[in-house]
Amino acid sequence: MRKIAAILLPLVLLACIPIAAALLVMAVAGPAAGEQLRTVACGTGVPATGEWRPPFTQSYTVSRRGFGREFHPVHLRWAHHSGQDLVSQPGPGPVVAIGPGRVSYAGVSPGGYGNYVDVEHADGVTSRYAHLARIDVRAGQPVTAGARLGVEGSTGTSTGNHLHLEILVRGVATDPVPWMLAHGAPLNGHAVTASPTGPSEGSGPATGAAGDTGATATAAAMQVAVEGVMEGGIGFELPPPGNPRQASLHNPPLPIPDKVKTLYQAAAGRYAIPWTLLAGIGMEETGHGRTTATSSAGAQGLMQFMPATFAAVGVDGDGDGLADIGNDADSITSAANYLVRSGVTDGPDGVVKALYAYNHATWYVNDVLHYAQAYGGGVVLGDPTGCHAPTGNGSGGGDPALPALTSNRVRQLLQWAGSQAGDAYVMGGNGPDAWDCSSLVQAAFARIGISMPRTAGAQRAWLARGNGFRVQPGTERPGDLIFWDSYLGPSRIGHVMLVWNPATRTTIEARSRSLGVGHLSYAAGPSHHIFEIWRVGNMADQPTVTR
Template sequence: MNKYLTGAVPVALIAAVPLMAALVVAPVTSPAAGEELAITQCDQGGAQVQPTGAWRVPTSQRYVITSGFGPRPSPGGIGSTYHEGVDIAMLPDPGSVLAAAAGKVKVAGPYGGLGNAVVLDNGGGISTTYGHMAKLDPAMHVGATVTIGQHLGLEGSTGNSTGNHLHFGVAINNKYINPIPFMQQHKAPLNGQAVAPSPPRHTGPPAPPTPPGGEGGIGFPLPLPGKDRRQSLNTPPIVIPSAIKGFYVKAANRYKLPWTLLAGIGMEETAHGMDLGVSSAGARGVMQFMPATWSVYGVDGDGDGIADINDNADSIMTAANYLTKLGVTSGPAGVKKAIFGYNHADWYVNDVLYYAHAYGGGTVLGDPTDCGSGGDGNPDLPPISDKRIKKVLGWAKDHLGDGYVMGANGPNTWDCSSFAMAAYAQVGITMPRTASAQRDWLAAGNGFKVPADKAKPGDLIFFDSYLGPNKIGHVEMVFNPAGHQAIGARNPKDGVTLSDYGYDITHKHLFEIWRVGQVSDHPSKTGQTTTTN
C-alpha cells in the first residue's frame, strides 16, 4: 500500500470539527436546482452501458448471439445438434467472461465439448454454464465463491468450437432452459448492449480481491491479437535476456502492467535489444523512442538521476510510463489504443499482443468498462440537491469505523471506490466500480472538475496511489471543505475514517476534485426533485 495512504493526520485535529456541522450545505435557491437528469453512459461502440441488478449478461462488451437454444444443425460438423444454451460473440474482439449472478463454482476446467468451462451453482436450483473459454481466471476452482460480475476467464474457442464465442447456459434443477426468456425475466436481457459493473452488494461476506491487489478485485486479461499481423507471422518470440527481463518486471511493478506487454513491445521493436540500430525515422534505444517523444515522457529507470534514451532500464521504464499515459488500463480497448499510440498501425498492435501472449499474457489492473480519460465533464449540470448530499454524507458518517479490505463490497467492510459507489447509490446514482473509472465517468458528462479551493461537501477527491503515478487509484468524499476534511475508506490501518486531504493536494502526482451533477439512474417523470434542506 502506498505510504501516502497511511492517514498520518492526527485524529484529534480531525475530530475538532463537529460531524453534523460538516453536513450543512448552502441552500439551493435557483428553480433549476431541482432538475434531475438521467446519467450519461459511456459510449462503447455506440452501445448504452446499463446498470445491473441481481443478474447481468456475462460480458461487459457489446456482443451478438450467433446461435440460439434448441435444435440446430451441427456447426462445422462437430458438436451437438441440440444446443443447451446460446452462443455469444463479443465485439469487436474476444473479451472477459463475467459471472451472470453470484454463486459457487461446481466445475472449473476442461468440460467435454465445452472445452475450458466454468459451471456456477447460483442457488435455488439454478446453475449457469460458461464454455469454450481460452483460459480461466486463476481464482476459478471448485468450491470458490463468486460474486456477480466477477471475472471467470477469457472468451475463446476451446472444445468443439468453430470460432471465438462464449457458450452460456442456464439450468433449473439440472434441466437446461432457454437463457433468453430467463434473463429477460431477471431484468438482464440478452440484447447485445454493453453492461456496466454491478453495484456493490450490501449483504454477505466481502469479495476477495481478484487479481490480488487489484482495486475492487477488478482487472481484465490482455486482449487477444487480431488477424492482421506482420512480423510475428515469420519471427517467433525469442528467449529474453535475464537483465532485460528484470527491467521489464521492474517497470511493470512500478506502473502496474503485465510485464509481458512490455516484452511484446521489446520483441517487436528490437528483439529485446538484439538490434539496437537507430531506425530510419530516428527512433533509438531498446524500446525505440523518438527524441521528441523522449523529451516529454523519458524517465530515469535505474536511479542514476539521468533519463538516457539509450539506457535499457530508462527506455523500458519510459515505455511503461508512456503506455499508462496513453490509457492502457482503460479496458481492452484502452490497451489497443495505447499500443496503437506507440506505433500507428493495426498490425503493430496485433504483433505486440501476439508476443505478449506468447510470453504468458497477464491481467491488467483496471476497469473493463472504464470510459477512458477523455472529456471535461459538463459544468452546466444543475447542482445536486442539498437533500441528496445530506443523504450521501449521512450514510457515509454512519459507517465511520468500518473496515477496509481491498476488493470488499460491504456491508461493513469496503475499499475506497466501493464505499464511494455505495454512498451515491443511496440517492439512486450508479457509478462505476473503480476510482479511475469513476473519475472518467464524471468526465464523460456526469459531473465536472472544480478547483480545490471551491470544493463542496459531497465532491469526490481522486489521486494516484498503488496503481502508479499516472493512474487514479484512490477516491474519497469531501466532508468539510473549510478544514480539508474528507471521508472515505482510506487504508487497512484506518478503515473508514475522516482525514485531511490538504497534504494530498501538494504531494500527489495526480490530484483532482470532481462534483457529481444532479443526475439519477431513474429520473422523476416531471424532471424535478425536492430540494428541502
C-alpha cells in the first residue's frame, strides 16, 4: 500500500527527489504538442506457467481508463473507477480466469457491470470480469488459471466492447496493474497461450518459463552467481528436435571424455547457456574430438570452425592469451560465443536460428537438439518472448526521429523509481518491496503507461525495434536507460539501470543483493564490454479508449 499511495501523490510533491535531479528532470524537453506514438510490438504469445495470468489468451490493449478517478463516458461526471479496462485484439475474444479458484457469482448486475463473473481465489482475493457478452460458467464451479469464463462484450453501462477487470482484496478494490505485475502477470498487452495443467505458484518470471519447467525451478537454474549484478527470473527450455534428422538416426550419443565435458561446462558457464547444447554440437561435428581432421570444406578443430568465421568470433578459452582454432578450449568457448552472438537466447526460435547459422541445414539443427536432449537438455537464460534486435545496416540504433518523453512523464517515472530506494534485490523479484534490475525498470515505465519486456536484453532489443534510440555517453538525460554486460557473459546485456542525474553520473537501480535498490554510480560503465545508453521515445502503448 505504501508504494501505491506514493504513486498517487501530487506531482508537485518531489521531496523524494534531490533538488538538482528535479531541476534536471524539469529541463528535459518534450515534443511541442506532447505527441505520443504507438509502441512497436516485440515478441509473440508465451505460455503462462505461474499461478496468475492475464484474462485474455489473445493480444489486447490496455485502456487509459484505469483505476482511480476517471470521467465516466455515460454518466458524464468524474467518479472512482474500480478496475482496469482492457480491449482484446483484433475483436472481442474469450475472457479467462486470471488464476485458480471458484466462481462465486455469474449473472447480471443490477448496476452498471452488465453480465459479470466473480472468481474467489486464495487469501481473500476475488477477480471480477464485467460487461461480458456471454457467461460460460456457473456459480460454485471450480476453475483453473486460463479457464474460459465468457466472451468480452459491452453489456451494462458501457460504450463499446471491452473487459472491466477488478481485483478485490478482502472486499476492497485495488489497482489491477501493480497487483498483476507484483504477481508475475503484467498487463502488457501480450498474447498469453492457455496455461499448462498443474502449475504451482513460484517466485519466477513475469512472463513465465516455457515448457513444464516451473518458475521456481527456472529461478533456481539461474543462480549462476552468488554476488554481483543479476537480473532474471526468465528462462526457457531447449526446444525439442524436429524432423528431418540425419546423423543422429544412426549415430547414438557417445560418452563425453571428462576433459571435454569440463570444457563444455566452463564455456557454457561463461556465456550462460546449457552445456548440453555445446555437447550436441561437439557430438555432431567430431564425436567430442574423436575426429578433428580438417573437413573437405576447410572446417577445423573440435567444433569445426571455418578459419574466416573463427577469425571473427574466436576467443581465448584457456587464458593463454591466444585464440587458436585447433585448441579445444578455444574452439568450444568460441562456439558458445558464436551461438550467443547469433541469438540463441532469443526464445526457442532463437535457438533454432542460431544452430542454423552454425550450419545451414535443418537436419543439422535437429541432430544437435537430439543430442543435447540426450545429454540432459537444459534451460536457456533468455526471454521466451523472442524479443530481439533487428538486423541489417542502420537498424541497431533505434529510431532517432522519435520525440523524447515529456518532462512530466520523466518526473513521474523517476518519482516512482526513487520511492523504491531501500527495497531489497531479489533475482526474479517483481515487487512490491523486492526487485531485480529489469523488473524495476519495467515497473517504472508501467507507471507512465509504457509496457516493455521483462529482461534487460529484451528491453534493449525492444528499444532497437523502434521504441527508442541510442544516445552517446555525455548526452544522457534523466530517465534514460543504461545497459551493460554482467553475469550473462561479455557478449550479452545482463544489467539495466535508470539515469538519475547525469551531472553526477548517478542512477536509480536494483544492482545486487548487497546493495539492493538505490542511487549508484555508472562512472565505470565504459570499462564494460558492453556500455550503451538509450532514450525511450514518447510512446503510448495504446490509443485513448473511452469506455
